[in-house]
Amino acid sequence: MELGIKKKGGNRRLPTISGFLSFLIALVSLAGLNVALLIKEKVFPGVFIIQLPIVGFFLGLLGLFTRRRSRLYAIWGLSLSIFLLLFTLLMVVSSLSINYKP
């Protein structure tokens, strides 16, 4: 006996495009941040820790609103963007409290 598959027009569990973009942007930002940290750059490039994560955050939020498609990438993108923004905030606060000079 052959197994059949019920087909209901394109119901594949693929991730949303905005979710994928959000994940991708978060990865690019993380890579940029890694480079900045490893070469011990004094002034962090704001684009990687502020602008891009904000874009990634909203794209990830958009990617969450789906019924049929997978939210996996959106959740990753969103979490990484939140981490990057939190990283920026905590780094600023802790840098100010270490050997602060007016």
Added chain:
Amino acid sequence: MSDEKKEFEEDYQNYLKESLNEVSGLQSYSKEGQTEIVTIGKNMARRTNIMISLAILLLIVPIMTLSTYMYYAIGGKADHLIDVVTKTIYVTEPNMGLEKLRLEDEIGFFSMNIKFDVFKRIGKEDYKAGNYEIDFLLDQPSFPKKNMLLDRPLPEFPSEETEVMVHPKAKIPFIETDQWDILKKIPDGTVAEVYVSLNKVMKPEDLKNSLPKDMELRWLAVDTGMDAAQVDKEGVPITPLGYPAQYDSTIWSPFRTSDGSNEEVFLDILSLLSKNEAVAEKVARAKSLSLESRLAYIKKHGIKVYGAVITGPTEELRKLQDVKEIRAIKVGEVKLWNWE
């Protein structure tokens, strides 16, 4: 019984037929369709794997950096370590100060590196005496990397034979007349720094009053009960503990005191260092500070000095030979005239 069995058989056959009809009614995928689904699934799984692995790898460095920053920032740990290091310099290095405002720090993975310059007042000017670089692994300091720019730096490994300020009960390890000769042969029109050893322990005010006018008392070596022996209880050499005698106008200096009570600041520093002795002993030249017993001695007997660092014009410093309280001097740095 047999009727019942027949009924069951019929029901079963009907159900089987229905199911077969249903299955044949289903539209199965074509071969290409199946291949496409498998390919999409494979690609999707591969891409997800790659992206998640990449994300985890890229998170390692930021998380390590952030946790290091949080470690040093929470509770002011970095500032506390910096405070201990800088204050150790003030009380263990004669006539030496630093600009805390210009201290540089760099945080690495679970480590911190601090760099700062140290200065000596010779005559009326502060000269850069060298720089310090100290690496901390979390809160454990390494031995400082020093680069001293002095002509006559103090020995890195102090011992009884190399001491420059000596307690009245201890033997003077250098020939006193040689030092007076050096001072006599240095030309007029220069300024110099001398380390003075006294004949007896005395109050700081008494020493100030007994000195000739045109010179500046810079640092006072305080009697801590161990200075006559010059070693601690275990026989490890110690160096004098003391404090700057003058108001220090450098920003953030602990001796920038409004009422000029450097003695109180000195005692505060000693009690701070005694709580962080391991860090202070790494930074100081002497590898034993025995702060607890020395601080207890000072608190019991009060601040009395047995040595000092004095700076001024060379011709004025020669007058120290006539001061009866002075047992010996050792000449330190000499610089061009800057007194007026």
